[in-house]
Amino acid sequence: MTRPSLLATALLAAALASLVLAPLPALAQDSSTLRIGLADDPDLLDPTLGRSFVGRIVFAGLCDKLVDIDANLNIVPQLAASYAWTDSKTLVFKLRPGVKFHDGTDLDAAAVKFSMERHLTMPGSARRGEISTLDRVEVVDPLTVRMVLKTPTAPFLAALTDRAGMIISPKAAEAAGKDFPNKPVCAGPYKFVERVAQDHITLERFDGYWNAAAIKINRIIYRTVIDPSVRNANLQAGALDMAERIQPTDVDAIRKNAKLALAVYDGLGYQGITFNVGHGDRSKTPLGQSALVRQALDAAIDREALVQVVYAGMFTPSAQAIPSASPFYDPSTPAPKRDLARAKKLLAESGMKLPVTVELTVTNSADQVQTGEVIQSMASEAGFDVKVRAMEFAASLDADDRGDFAAHLIGWSGRADADGNLYNFLHTGTPLNVGRYSSKDVDGWLDEARAVTDVKSRQALYAKVAKAHIADVPLMYLYINKWITGMSTRVEGYIPVADGIIRPQGITLAK
Numbered sequence: 001m002t003r004p005s006l007l008a009t010a011l012l013a014a015a016l017a018s019l020v021l022a023p024l025p026a027l028a029q030d031s032s033t034l035r036i037g038l039a040d041d042p043d044l045l046d047p048t049l050g051r052s053f054v055g056r057i058v059f060a061g062l063c064d065k066l067v068d069i070d071a072n073l074n075i076v077p078q079l080a081a082s083y084a085w086t087d088s089k090t091l092v093f094k095l096r097p098g099v100k101f102h103d104g105t106d107l108d109a110a111a112v113k114f115s116m117e118r119h120l121t122m123p124g125s126a127r128r129g130e131i132s133t134l135d136r137v138e139v140v141d142p143l144t145v146r147m148v149l150k151t152p153t154a155p156f157l158a159a160l161t162d163r164a165g166m167i168i169s170p171k172a173a174e175a176a177g178k179d180f181p182n183k184p185v186c187a188g189p190y191k192f193v194e195r196v197a198q199d200h201i202t203l204e205r206f207d208g209y210w211n212a213a214a215i216k217i218n219r220i221i222y223r224t225v226i227d228p229s230v231r232n233a234n235l236q237a238g239a240l241d242m243a244e245r246i247q248p249t250d251v252d253a254i255r256k257n258a259k260l261a262l263a264v265y266d267g268l269g270y271q272g273i274t275f276n277v278g279h280g281d282r283s284k285t286p287l288g289q290s291a292l293v294r295q296a297l298d299a300a301i302d303r304e305a306l307v308q309v310v311y312a313g314m315f316t317p318s319a320q321a322i323p324s325a326s327p328f329y330d331p332s333t334p335a336p337k338r339d340l341a342r343a344k345k346l347l348a349e350s351g352m353k354l355p356v357t358v359e360l361t362v363t364n365s366a367d368q369v370q371t372g373e374v375i376q377s378m379a380s381e382a383g384f385d386v387k388v389r390a391m392e393f394a395a396s397l398d399a400d401d402r403g404d405f406a407a408h409l410i411g412w413s414g415r416a417d418a419d420g421n422l423y424n425f426l427h428t429g430t431p432l433n434v435g436r437y438s439s440k441d442v443d444g445w446l447d448e449a450r451a452v453t454d455v456k457s458r459q460a461l462y463a464k465v466a467k468a469h470i471a472d473v474p475l476m477y478l479y480i481n482k483w484i485t486g487m488s489t490r491v492e493g494y495i496p497v498a499d500g501i502i503r504p505q506g507i508t509l510a511k
Contacts, residue, residue, distance in 0.1 A: 031217075032218040036241065036243070037235065039228070039245040045059075045195070045201075059166060060503045062186050062190055065166050089135075095143045095144070101172070113138075118168075131159055131160075132430075152450075155418075155420065158420065189215045190206055200224065201222040203221075216508040265498065266480075268414025268499055272477040273475065274408045275474055278438065283403070293346070293352060295471075299339045307479050310374060338378070355380070360372050363392070368390075416498070427447075483500040
């Protein structure tokens with residue numbers, strides 16, 4: 001991708017500044033409707049199939065889970081009234097009585113069994129790897145469900161704090177079939193109304209919600225505003241009440257606006273580059289077939305400079321999928337400094353003809369395109385010719401599934417347990433391992449880490465994974481992000497959680 005001229009860049013910036021989404025006139029200063037700006041258009045609105053972070057934000061209004069996490073990352077009951085491990089492989093949930101799906105049917109143990117088995121067996125399930133050790137689900141009575149695992153699995157309960165723990169209406173799923181993502185029916189505080197692709201998703205308050213006292217707003221409109229400058233402009237103009245993933249470069253302007261507020265807090269995830277090392281013909285490249293070439297690209301990137309240029313230094317360079325605050329972080333594997341001489345030496349050892357061409361897929365958000373261009377510039381000094389391919393986010397996920405990529409700049413919003421950041425991306429055969437990386441050693445360490453509960457023992461296993469990862473480089477971690485959520489000062493009661501999800505419980509809009 002050629003870099004635009006300074007004049008073209010200035011003209012583009014001016015044009016973007018003028019592209020403010022007009023607020024719906026009837027909703028201006030409406031305390032019953034919350035308008036949230038999303039950085040991407042969500043993918044499938046089906047907890048079994050969904051993979052996008054913005055989809056998780058919509059699901060927070062649409063689909064409750066058996067358990068959730070609180071602001072301190074404690075696992076707390078949601079649809080379940082309580083839970084208990086009766087032995088190392090048996091987890092029993094007591095469900096809340098009287099919980100209804102949006103279609104009026106009962107959320108009972110049979111519905112939980114249906115959803116969990118759907119997560120395991122449905123073609124294309126993105127949840128299968130998260131709960132792969134689940135052997136069977138037993139209905140004890142209408143409000144008691146027993147989950148029996150094949151082996152002890154320390155992170156299994158944590159996996160249920162996200163989409164794997166979301167329960168859908170069996171009646172609606174069976175009636176809709178493949179069309180379920182277009183009319184999802186769950187048991188969350190809001191029910192689905194409509195979706196206009198690349199524009200908005202509307203949810204309305206569900207009067208039968210089990211925790212109705214926590215829901216103060218009647219309607220949520222999630223608006224897709226991909227460009228961060230436009231998203232910021234909409235927030236500044238009052239066309240949005242909240243906006244997720246405000247760019248660090250926009251923070252000062254928001255802080256100067258007396259009508260706006262910011263929540264800035266550490267995240268659990270990472271941004272990195274996933275390499276296609278074994279998924280079809282697109283893996284048959286120097287980058288896909290040679291670990292030396294991937295090591296060379298890694299050595300050519302200055303993570304600190306990248307973060308400074310694109311994100312005003314607010315994010316943290318990293319070589320791991322786990323933030324340093326995690327008890328599973330390996331302090332002996334810090335973010336590497338740029339080493340251009342080593343990068344050139346590794347390329348020479350690989351025997352590849354220079355320049356080595358790399359097609360780098362990025363999403364069409366301005367900051368991701370800029371990140372791709374910074375990587376392009378840095379890598380060229382080592383002997384790479386990086387060609388940046390910008391795609392719409394959901395389309396890029398589809399391309400990953402087909403193996404239609406060589407390298408993909410893509411992030412993961414993160415989970416409190418390290419298994420959620422590693423297993424599904426590095427273990428052989430898991431749904432999100434789109435590059436088809438496979439290592440018997442890494443598989444063994446990841447499996448063993450699931451089977452032990454001692455934190456130090458698990459940390460030691462993840463340290464082995466980190467070191468193998470440095471050698472194989474199936475995924476090049478770049479930085480750990482912060483969540484930056486902008487909002488009107490009219491928004492009250494919002495509680496930031498490190499997973500970055502905007503939960504509607506407790507949020508109000510002052511008149």
